[in-house]
Amino acid sequence: MASVCVIRTVRELQARADEERGRGRRIALVPTMGALHEGHLSLVKLAHEVADVVVVSLFVNPKQFDDPKDFERYPADLSEDLALCEAHGVDVAFVPDVAELYPDTAASWVEVEALTDGLCGASRPGHFRGVTTVVTKLFHAARPHVAIFGEKDYQQLAVLRRMAQDLAFGIEVIGGPIVREPDGLALSSRNLRLGPRARAQALVIVQALDVAEAAVGEGERDVQRLLDRVSAIVGSADQATIDYVELRDAESLEACAGRLEVPSVLALALHFEADPDGQGESVRLIDNRVLLPRGGA
Ligand code: PAF
Secondary structure: OOOOOOEHHHHHHHHHHHHHOOOOOEEEEEEEEOOOOOOHHHHHHHHHHHOOOEEEEEEOOOOHHHOOOHHHHHOOHHHHHHHHHHHOOOOEEEEEOOOHHHOOOOOOOOOOOOOOOOHHHHOOOHHHHHHHHHHHHHHHOOOOOEEEOOOOOOHHHHHHHHHHOOOOOOEEEEEOOOEEOOOOOOHHHHHOOOOHHHHHHHHHHHHHHHHHHHHOOOOOOOOHHHHHHHHHHHHHHOOOOOOOOEEOHHHHHEEEOOOOOEEEEEEEEEEEEOOOOOOOOOOEEEEEEEEEEOOOO
C-alpha cells in the first residue's frame, strides 16, 4: 500500500492538486480536525468512491471555538490520525500549522448569513464564521472537485453547501450519513469525555429521535406536540441541559410551525454535566434526524 503523503503548506498542496488535475484525476477533500473515528473514516470511504485522489485535512481550527477551553481540550494525536489515514488509503494528509492558515497579516473572513442564525449559530457565536473561513482556505489549498462533510453537523453542511454555491467554488459538497455507536449514540470525539453515568444518559438523544420519527411515521404532524415529546424525553436525563430542540425545514433551515408538511430536520443540542462522582467533564453533544411527513394524516 502506498504511504500517505504528509503536506504541511498551502503552496505544496496546491502544486500537488494541480499535478493531479493535470493528469485528469478527480480530487476529494475530507476536512477534519483530527481525532479520527469511524465517522470520519466513513467519509474517507465515500471519498474513495467518488474520486481518484483522497485528501484529508487534519487541522484543529482555533477560529471556530467560541470557548477557548474547548479548543485546549480538543484531542490531538497526529501519529494515530496518520496511521488511520495510511490504513484507509488516504493519498494526502494536509497538516498545516496555525500560522500557515492564519498568518499574522490575515484580515479576511468568510461569512454566510441567515442559515447561520439560530441552532449552533446562536449558542456558539462566531463558530460558523470560523468554519466557513477555514473551509474556504482548505478549498483553495486542496482545489478539490468534491468535499465531504458529516451529516451529524447538519447546519454546518447546509452552510457549507450554500457557501460553495454562492461563491461559485465549483466544488460539489456531499454529506456522509451519521455513524453511530452500537447503542445508537452518534460518534463524536467528545463522547470519550462523558462520565459513565452521563454516557448512559446520552442515549436519551437517540431515543428522542426514534420516538419523533416513529410518531411522524404514524401520522403525527403537530410541530409543538412533537417538540414537547422530544423535550420530555431528553429532559428526563438529570445530567442534561437542553441547548436547543428544534424542527427546521430540512433545506432552508427555517423554523417549522403549526403542521409538519415538508421534510424537516429535528435538531438537538444538549449539555451533559460531569458525573456526580467527578468522572467525565461537561460535554455538548448534537444530533439530528430528517423527518419525512409523507402522505396525509
Ligand atoms: O466538522 C469539522 O470537523 C470542522 O468544523 C471542519 C469542517 C473540519 C472545519 O474545521
